[in-house]
Amino acid sequence: MPRLYLSGNEAIAYGLIQAGVRFITGYPGTPSSEIIPTFQKIIKNKGLKAFAEWSVNEKVAYEVAYGASLAEIKTAVTMKQVGLNVAMDPFMNSAYVGTNSAMVLVSVDDPGPHSSQTEQDSRFFAVAAKIPILDPSTVQEAYDFAKRAVELSRKYGIPVMLRGTTRVSHGRADVELKGNFVNEPLKAQFKILKDWDKKLWRYAATPRQRLMLHAALNEKIAEIERTNELRFFFKGDILIISSGAVFSYLYELIEEYGLQNKLTLAKVDMPYPLKKFDFSGYSRVIAIEESMPVLELQLCTEGRRNGIVPKQGELTPEVCEEILGRIGLIKRGKTITVPPLKRPSLCPGCAHRIALYAVKKVFGKKAIYAGDIGCYTLALNFGVTDTVLCMGASVSFGFGFKKAFQLAGTEQDVVSIIGDSTFFHTGIPPLIDAVHYRVPFLTIILDNKTVAMTGNQKTLSDEVSSSGEPVTPIIIENVVKGIGINFVQTVDPYDFDVSVKVLKDAKKFLKERNEVAVIVFRHLCVNTKEGLSANPRYNVAVVKELCKGCKLCLTEFECPAIVFKEEDVKAEIDHTICVGCGCCVHICPTKAIRLI
Ligand code: SF4
Numbered sequence: 001m002p003r004l005y006l007s008g009n010e011a012i013a014y015g016l017i018q019a020g021v022r023f024i025t026g027y028p029g030t031p032s033s034e035i036i037p038t039f040q041k042i043i044k045n046k047g048l049k050a051f052a053e054w055s056v057n058e059k060v061a062y063e064v065a066y067g068a069s070l071a072e073i074k075t076a077v078t079m080k081q082v083g084l085n086v087a088m089d090p091f092m093n094s095a096y097v098g099t100n101s102a103m104v105l106v107s108v109d110d111p112g113p114h115s116s117q118t119e120q121d122s123r124f125f126a127v128a129a130k131i132p133i134l135d136p137s138t139v140q141e142a143y144d145f146a147k148r149a150v151e152l153s154r155k156y157g158i159p160v161m162l163r164g165t166t167r168v169s170h171g172r173a174d175v176e177l178k179g180n181f182v183n184e185p186l187k188a189q190f191k192i193l194k195d196w197d198k199k200l201w202r203y204a205a206t207p208r209q210r211l212m213l214h215a216a217l218n219e220k221i222a223e224i225e226r227t228n229e230l231r232f233f234f235k236g237d238i239l240i241i242s243s244g245a246v247f248s249y250l251y252e253l254i255e256e257y258g259l260q261n262k263l264t265l266a267k268v269d270m271p272y273p274l275k276k277f278d279f280s281g282y283s284r285v286i287a288i289e290e291s292m293p294v295l296e297l298q299l300c301t302e303g304r305r306n307g308i309v310p311k312q313g314e315l316t317p318e319v320c321e322e323i324l325g326r327i328g329l330i331k332r333g334k335t336i337t338v339p340p341l342k343r344p345s346l347c348p349g350c351a352h353r354i355a356l357y358a359v360k361k362v363f364g365k366k367a368i369y370a371g372d373i374g375c376y377t378l379a380l381n382f383g384v385t386d387t388v389l390c391m392g393a394s395v396s397f398g399f400g401f402k403k404a405f406q407l408a409g410t411e412q413d414v415v416s417i418i419g420d421s422t423f424f425h426t427g428i429p430p431l432i433d434a435v436h437y438r439v440p441f442l443t444i445i446l447d448n449k450t451v452a453m454t455g456n457q458k459t460l461s462d463e464v465s466s467s468g469e470p471v472t473p474i475i476i477e478n479v480v481k482g483i484g485i486n487f488v489q490t491v492d493p494y495d496f497d498v499s500v501k502v503l504k505d506a507k508k509f510l511k512e513r514n515e516v517a518v519i520v521f522r523h524l525c526v527n528t529k530e531g532l533s534a535n536p537r538y539n540v541a542v543v544k545e546l547c548k549g550c551k552l553c554l555t556e557f558e559c560p561a562i563v564f565k566e567e568d569v570k571a572e573i574d575h576t577i578c579v580g581c582g583c584c585v586h587i588c589p590t591k592a593i594r595l596i
């Protein structure tokens with residue numbers, strides 16, 4: 001059998017394809033983003049006929065893939081755990097209606113969290129929806145379980161969740177592939193007229209019929225539950241039940257500390273639906289799992305609720321070691337203190353920085369800056385982001401803040417800041433509301449023509465899709481004008497003086513017209529090949545004699561290529577990372593930063 005060195009996400013893509021999935025959608029989000037690009041690469045290399053593209057958001061991705069699965073094409077949809085919040089409506093309902101072929105939801109969790117707003121556990125959502133979950137512990141299992149999820153879904157006619165976590169999805173290992181890449185002819189069918197009347201009720205069910213579907217779902221779940229066996233390792237008096245990456249850490253620790261005769265380790269491949277097991281032969285039964293007590297609540301064990309397992313944070317091998325110490329099995333492991341990391345900041349030359357610097361210059365420090373999910377969140381480092389909640393909330397917050405201050409009769413400037421991809425994702429509906437209710441705040445759309453934070457995926461304004469197909473670009477300005485916004489201006493933020501003028505015009509418009517205004521700041525991301533090659537490249541330097549050592553270029557602008565020499569009390573440019581954009585010449589009050 002061929003072996004490949006793969007990440008967990010790549011392994012999932014291989015598993016899905018070899019199990020016959022030919023339709024995959026998703027929305028990019030770390031740690032799930034690599035599945036679709038890998039899927040695209042494989043189908044291209046193997047000449048397979050399939051559809052693999054990003055969607056505008058997770059709800060749409062789920063519904064598109066689910067629709068295709070009803071037409072009997074095997075499908076999958078990918079997202080990160082917070083994306084599942086957006087897709088919850090179709091996710092819950094699809095459990096009732098069921099599938100006609102197979103549908104796998106890959107939801108990747110981020111315990112820690114390393115790059116997310118929450119540590120939520122996708123498994124809880126699947127329990128709420130009554131959808132079976134597979135929870136791989138290794139990269140090999142990511143591949144195996146992807147295939148198993150497709151088969152389970154096909155067999156029982158129910159969507160299945162494959163739950164990843166950062167460590168499994170981003171870990172790498174040698175994976176044994178056990179299948180072929182077969183280009184079987186695809187047959188789509190849905191509305192077969194001869195017995196359509198008998199089937200229609202399921203797809204367009206009334207509330208009474210939903211009750212019947214719920215009963216059918218309960219039967220499926222009971223049947224799957226009967227097949228769900230645990231796997232037992234070692235033979236000891238205390239039983240630890242685990243799943244996911246944590247199982248692997250525990251397995252290694254038991255061997256490392258020679259606990260094989262003290263502990264039994266039970267592996268749960270499918271955390272839901274779990275049948276009841278007889279654990280009466282054990283002195284203690286403890287569930288150790290990330291991130292929430294899904295096994296613990298179903299099996300009524302010890303774990304998080306009695307304080308053995310921490311209630312927040314990633315269960316790293318070191319934390320697992322501490323847990324074994326807390327159980328009294330080992331002398332408690334040393335607590336590892338991680339030295340503080342340098343805080344992340346926007347890239348040298350990033351156009352978001354100079355755009356938001358101009359916004360701050362015109363609207364001042366007292367304005368409320370409602371931020372959103374994207375690289376530009378890092379503008380909080382230099383005071384141009386006050387809130388970040390979830391995708392699209394910058395615009396809703398803009399509405400909420402402005403209306404609150406209006407109600408109270410207080411003047412307050414409010415600026416919402418949102419990226420191009422996030423605008424398409426969930427920024428449009430609150431902007432429609434703001435137009436409808438005439439709420440005068442400024443919405444800044446930072447358009448760098450890419451989903452930069454998650455690996456530079458394409459956006460809806462592209463003319464070519466991520467798999468190279470020609471597509472219709474969606475023009476942000478047309479959308480914004482189409483919903484009735486009367487102030488819509490587009491600026492390249494590198495034209496600093498123009499940016500300042502347009503921002504001042506927007507401020508005047510907000511006061512005079514009492515309506516929402518939009519500015520689109522458009523400049524290619526410098527972290528892409530096209531963006532960097534199109535960017536100006538100046539030679540920039542700090543004239544030492546003019547530098548007064550005020551540090552404004554660091555605190556108010558924070559380009560990583562501007563450093564401060566404490567011994568000279570002067571700023572200087574680090575030419576090893578400076579991209580020569582020249583934006584910093586607008587910052588220095590003494591004009592010490594110059595193009596030379
Ligand atoms: S370069 Fe200008 S802004 Fe930076 S420390 Fe010197 S005087 Fe201040």
Ligand code: SF4
Nearest residue numbers: 559578579581582584
């Ligand atoms: S020119 Fe200035 S703003 Fe641009 S990357 Fe270099 S130091 Fe940073």
